[in-house]
Structure formats: C-alpha cells, structure tokens
Amino acid sequence: MEPQDDIIQWLQGSIPVPVPVTRTAEELMAWLTTYCNGLLVADFPALVQLLYRVDVSEAKLKYLLKHSDGEDAGRIMALLLLERVGQVVAARKKYRMPDQDIPEEDKW
Numbered sequence: 001m002e003p004q005d006d007i008i009q010w011l012q013g014s015i016p017v018p019v020p021v022t023r024t025a026e027e028l029m030a031w032l033t034t035y036c037n038g039l040l041v042a043d044f045p046a047l048v049q050l051l052y053r054v055d056v057s058e059a060k061l062k063y064l065l066k067h068s069d070g071e072d073a074g075r076i077m078a079l080l081l082l083e084r085v086g087q088v089v090a091a092r093k094k095y096r097m098p099d100q101d102i103p104e105e106d107k108w
Contacts, residue, residue, distance in 0.1 A: 004028060006089045007082065014053060016046075029078055036081070037074030047077070054088075056080045 004025055011019045017035070022028040039047035051061070057080070064076050 006093070007085050010085050010089055015050065029075075029082065032078035032081060033072065033075045035074075036077040037072070040074060040077075051077065051081070054081055054084050056084050 004022070008019055008021055008028065011032075015035070020027075020031055022031065036047065039050070051058075056077070061077065061080055064071075064080070065073060068076055
C-alpha cells in the first residue's frame with residue numbers, strides 16, 4: 001500500500017464526504033484544495049472542525065495565511081491537512097503492534 005493510499009483511507013474515515021481514490025499526490029491536493037475552499041465559503045464551522053480534528057497547528061495556519069500573498073487559502077489548508085495526516089499515519093505505522101504478538105488471553 002502506498003503512503004498516499006494510507007492518507008486517503010484516513011481521510012475517508014474523517015471527512016463526511018466521499019474522498020476520491022486518486023492516482024497522484026497532485027490530484028489529491030487538488031481535490032482537497034477544492035473541498036477546503038468549498039467549506040470556507042459554504043460551511044466555515046465544518047472547516048474549523050476538520051482542522052481541529054486533524055490537529056492542524058493554528059499558529060502555523062495563521063502565519064501562512066498572513067504571509068502567503070496571493071496564495072489560495074484552500075490550498076494552504078489542504079497542504080497543512082495533508083502534512084498533518086501524513087504525520088498521523090506515519091506515527092500509527094511506527095507504533096502499531098502486530099496482532100500475532102498479542103497473547104490470546106490479552107486480546108479483546
């Protein structure tokens with residue numbers, strides 16, 4: 001499974017709309033940029049909730065929005081979302097315990 005597939009899988013469980021399976025990182029970025037821009041215009045509370053749920057750094061977002069002259073705000077948010085989701089996916093992979101290493105009496 002490609003790292004992008006893990007990110008898509010994570011997003012599919014976290015975003016209330018279907019996340020398309022994309023072939024490239026650029027396609028995923030384009031879709032997420034459009035999605036963020038749509039939320040920015042139509043459902044700002046949902047956008048804030050998504051950024052909070054993914055744990056995007058508020059300070060970093062504010063800094064980038066303030067200092068990125070002419071940059072699309074949706075693209076900045078999409079970039080930060082993908083960066084943070086990538087970190088979450090990597091951490092889960094790193095600390096995941098294989099099922100076969102758990103003694104039978106300790107399994108739920």
